[in-house]
Amino acid sequence: MSVTFVGMPKFPIAAAEALANPQLRRNLRHATQTIRAKRAAVVAEVPDWAELRTAGAAIKDRTLRHLDDYLLQLEENLTAAGATVHWARDAAEANRIVADIVKSHDVKEVVKVKSMATQEIFLNEALEAEGIEAWETDLAELIVQLGHDRPSHILVPAIHRNRSEVREIFLREMGNVGLAAPDDLTDVPRDLAGAARRHLREKFLRAKVAISGANFAIAETGTLVVVESEGNGRMCLTLPEVLISVVGIEKVLPTWQDLEVFMQILPRSSTGERMNPYTSMWTGVHAGDGPQEVHVVLLDNGRTDVLADTVGRQALRCIRCSACLNVCPVYERTGGHAYGSVYPGPIGAILTPLLNGVEAGPVEASLPYASSLCGACYEVCPVAIDIPTVLVHLRSEVVDSHRDGVPTAEAIGMKAISRIFSSPRLLRVAQRAGSLSRLVMGRHSGRISTLPPPFSAWSSARDAPLPAQESFRGWWVRTNGGHSSGEPGRPEQIRTEPGYSTIYESGPDSGASGQPMYGSASAGHAEGSDASGPGRAAPGPADQQ
Numbered sequence: 001m002s003v004t005f006v007g008m009p010k011f012p013i014a015a016a017e018a019l020a021n022p023q024l025r026r027n028l029r030h031a032t033q034t035i036r037a038k039r040a041a042v043v044a045e046v047p048d049w050a051e052l053r054t055a056g057a058a059i060k061d062r063t064l065r066h067l068d069d070y071l072l073q074l075e076e077n078l079t080a081a082g083a084t085v086h087w088a089r090d091a092a093e094a095n096r097i098v099a100d101i102v103k104s105h106d107v108k109e110v111v112k113v114k115s116m117a118t119q120e121i122f123l124n125e126a127l128e129a130e131g132i133e134a135w136e137t138d139l140a141e142l143i144v145q146l147g148h149d150r151p152s153h154i155l156v157p158a159i160h161r162n163r164s165e166v167r168e169i170f171l172r173e174m175g176n177v178g179l180a181a182p183d184d185l186t187d188v189p190r191d192l193a194g195a196a197r198r199h200l201r202e203k204f205l206r207a208k209v210a211i212s213g214a215n216f217a218i219a220e221t222g223t224l225v226v227v228e229s230e231g232n233g234r235m236c237l238t239l240p241e242v243l244i245s246v247v248g249i250e251k252v253l254p255t256w257q258d259l260e261v262f263m264q265i266l267p268r269s270s271t272g273e274r275m276n277p278y279t280s281m282w283t284g285v286h287a288g289d290g291p292q293e294v295h296v297v298l299l300d301n302g303r304t305d306v307l308a309d310t311v312g313r314q315a316l317r318c319i320r321c322s323a324c325l326n327v328c329p330v331y332e333r334t335g336g337h338a339y340g341s342v343y344p345g346p347i348g349a350i351l352t353p354l355l356n357g358v359e360a361g362p363v364e365a366s367l368p369y370a371s372s373l374c375g376a377c378y379e380v381c382p383v384a385i386d387i388p389t390v391l392v393h394l395r396s397e398v399v400d401s402h403r404d405g406v407p408t409a410e411a412i413g414m415k416a417i418s419r420i421f422s423s424p425r426l427l428r429v430a431q432r433a434g435s436l437s438r439l440v441m442g443r444h445s446g447r448i449s450t451l452p453p454p455f456s457a458w459s460s461a462r463d464a465p466l467p468a469q470e471s472f473r474g475w476w477v478r479t480n481g482g483h484s485s486g487e488p489g490r491p492e493q494i495r496t497e498p499g500y501s502t503i504y505e506s507g508p509d510s511g512a513s514g515q516p517m518y519g520s521a522s523a524g525h526a527e528g529s530d531a532s533g534p535g536r537a538a539p540g541p542a543d544q545q
């Protein structure tokens, strides 16, 4: 099953819509700048951050190289600890497994810990189709769910909402699905959190089944780990009788010692905290303590295909910290919805086409281009995923996918440019035409902001400067390679810095017109006779010593 939302247009169209919303841009700018600054401050405190980053990448790479072995070890230890392990090839299988377990307990509702894996398989929608309501308990996910909205950030799914919008949603929606928000609710964060706490508390106390993901799964003991900030996860993982955890197969770590590295880099990269407030770890079933029935669904859903891609497989290192989203200039302006995928931002721009394939649809084919390739995402990634390289790799796959069909406008344009660049005569004509185009384009603004089709696809997203009045080639011919001003009889001094005193003259007195004359020999500058300088064009005295 696809990890994209149904009916989403390709990225440029969705991005243009998002850019037209100034309130959205304000919300995003404020939120991303705040998290960015917090992350930068706590990362700067760690003297061996670079080493931790290298270690994180190395542990993930080693694990991925032997993934089959570690997964079997994880299954063996989970089973030995009393959990039931299920293997799901895709979203449909995972959803069926979860729905069957829930139905076997004859319940109509479950509580959920925030989990990207369950979002990826659209579990809530699948459960709803079976008559089961899934209540999100993470505050931001609750806002998204009550607002009938879609998440727009991995860590802060309601980042596109400001607090007065949240207040309106709580007042309007809470009473429809449980305990209503108080009528005098303000938009002060403490009041909003209080309303959410009261609303969720009755759901926690009532629910018999909880569903979670896991940040890490430790193979040597069969232990699952959830890292969170609000405590809702701890409630879900301890109160209900049955716990179902949907875990992507790339979440496995071989040992507890490996976890040490990730517990240092994850909180600082995600929320900009030295340590997250709640870390829950559980190993199977313990009599009289926590859920008495534990299921773990190990989810592939395209991950083994990603593993087979030697360039793209580094995306499986991702620990979903969101640091790359918070620094991305594209994400900061468009927000997460424009990516049309459960995974937004730079990691979404590679993970979505990797999981689904670039030919899966217009969203997948457009996401590798949703980047300026500035490299900020790579700089902050705590497991050193080289997102720009993977983006370029995916762009080449998109281009390759069109080779057999009707050529795109871009392909036709590139072919024409290649023909022009290989012919001096055609290049001269094209440059003249470019200079003349100034007369019709951008005369008033000084910039080109609209071009006719098929070039409109390019100009719809960016302005371009006007072509130069004169091309470099034209200037070169007119001035004899810069040796003359192009105007008869007028001398021109091109370069006069000490050590490189080169006077260019043109006109009847300069002998061979336009030839450079060096230092004292021509202009009386003894100190300028160093013939090793870059202004040199012919052997001077120094060469003969």
Ligand code: SF4
Residues within 6 Å of the ligand: 269, 317, 318, 319, 320, 321, 322, 323, 324, 325, 347, 377, 380, 381, 382, 383, 384, 385
């Ligand atoms: S790609 Fe790197 S920075 Fe982005 S979410 Fe994943 S781990 Fe974090």
